[in-house]
Amino acid sequence: GENVEQHPSTLSVQEGDSAVIKCTYSDSASNYFPWYKQELGKGPQLIIDIRSNVGEKKDQRIAVTLNKTAKHFSLHITETQPEDSAVYFCAASSGSNFGNEKLTFGTGTRLTIIP
Amino acid sequence: NAGVTQTPKFQVLKTGQSMTLQCAQDMNHEYMSWYRQDPGMGLRLIHYSVGAGITDQGEVPNGYNVSRSTTEDFPLRLLSAAPSQTSVYFCASGNHRVSGNTIYFGEGSWLTVV
Numbered sequence: 001g002e003n004v005e006q007h008p009s010t011l012s013v014q015e016g017d018s019a020v021i022k023c024t025y026s027d028s029a030s031n032y033f034p035w036y037k038q039e040l041g042k043g044p045q046l047i048i049d050i051r052s053n054v055g056e057k058k059d060q061r062i063a064v065t066l067n068k069t070a071k072h073f074s075l076h077i078t079e080t081q082p083e084d085s086a087v088y089f090c091a092a093s094s095g096s097n098f099g100n101e102k103l104t105f106g107t108g109t110r111l112t113i114i115p
Numbered sequence: 116n117a118g119v120t121q122t123p124k125f126q127v128l129k130t131g132q133s134m135t136l137q138c139a140q141d142m143n144h145e146y147m148s149w150y151r152q153d154p155g156m157g158l159r160l161i162h163y164s165v166g167a168g169i170t171d172q173g174e175v176p177n178g179y180n181v182s183r184s185t186t187e188d189f190p191l192r193l194l195s196a197a198p199s200q201t202s203v204y205f206c207a208s209g210n211h212r213v214s215g216n217t218i219y220f221g222e223g224s225w226l227t228v229v
Contacts, residue, residue, distance in 0.1 A: 001174070006157075032216065043119075043205050043220030044158070089157060102173065103218070105150075105157035 002027040004092050006106025014114050019080055021109045023090035024072040030092040033066060033073045034103070038087045047088075048075070077111075085113045118142040121206050121221035128196040128228045136191040136224050138206030144219075146209045147189040151175065151202040152223075158205065164189055196228045 003026040013019045025033075031052040036044035050057045050064045050073065057064050061080075066073040077084055087110050091103040122137045140147065148163035150173075160173030164183040178200060180192040189208075193200060203225050209218040 004157075009155075034216065034218075036220075041223075043207075043222050045220070046217050049216050102160055102163065103158075104174070105159070107155055107157045 002030060002092055002094065002104040004090060004104050004106045006090050006109060008109060009107065010110045010112070012112045012114055013080055015080055015082060017080055019075075019077045019084070019111055021075045021088055021090070021111070022072060023074070023092075023106050024070075025092040025104075026071065027092070027094055028071065029094040032093045033064070034091050034093075035062075035064060035075050036089045036091065036105075038089065038108075040086075044089060080113045082113050082115055085111060087111070119206055119208055119219050119221035121204075121224050123224060124222070125225045126227070128193070128226065130196060130198060130228060132196050133192070133194050134196065135193075136204055136206075136226070138189045138191065138221060139187050140189075140206075140208040140219070141187065142208065142210070142219070143186060144208035144210040145186065146211075146218075147183065148173070148207045148218075149179070149181065149189070149191045150205045150207065152205060153202050161191065161204075193226075196226075198228045200226065201228045202226060 006023045034049035037047045038044045061078045063076040087108045089108050090106040093103050119140045145166045149161040150158040152158045159175045162181040164170045206221040207218045
């Protein structure tokens with residue numbers, strides 16, 4: 001089955017700087033790669049995702065890049081703000097009719113923004 | 116976490132007891148699933164369903180049962196709780212035709228088995 005590795009496990013950055021979180025996956029059939037943000041005591045919330053036919057996707061301060069050849073994808077957060085502090089999870093799925101039923105998650109990155 | 120309701124929020128069980136974690140969604144989502152979250156291990160898929168009457172196993176199904184008699188509800192049953200089932204459980208739902216790729220998660224259920 002799919003295996004997703006995520007690094008680093010913890011990350012601290014100064015407010016205003018950029019943060020990068022990286023994930024690798026093992027199953028070449030995976031074609032959907034979402035990123036989730038989880039705040040304390042809450043469920044994960046989708047922040048951005050990318051499909052295998054796209055190399056990069058941006059949404060304001062957040063971007064995701066995908067390298068299918070190397071089987072890795074990354075989350076980039078620019079101009080970080082205190083409210084970006086949370087645990088971030090990457091995930092991968094080979095999909096089916098819906099495309100996202102069986103997500104395999106990374107182990108998470110705890111991002112702390114230092115004011 | 117719009118529309119996915121989990122109950123109870125917190126539960127303490129004794130080893131061997133049984134219980135059901137409830138999950139309901141009001142978004143007419145065809146897809147529902149249960150994940151467990153353990154420290155340092157991310158979220159792992161327990162069971163999932165792509166529609167009423169259809170269920171399938173995920174990565175860690177042992178010790179858990181599910182059923183999907185209606186589109187709205189997807190309960191998770193622990194038949195004989197074990198300490199290894201101490202975890203945070205998340206229910207999720209989605210519908211590609213309605214919400215695209217977005218999977219909505221509930222707030223979580225904290226389960227302790229002593």
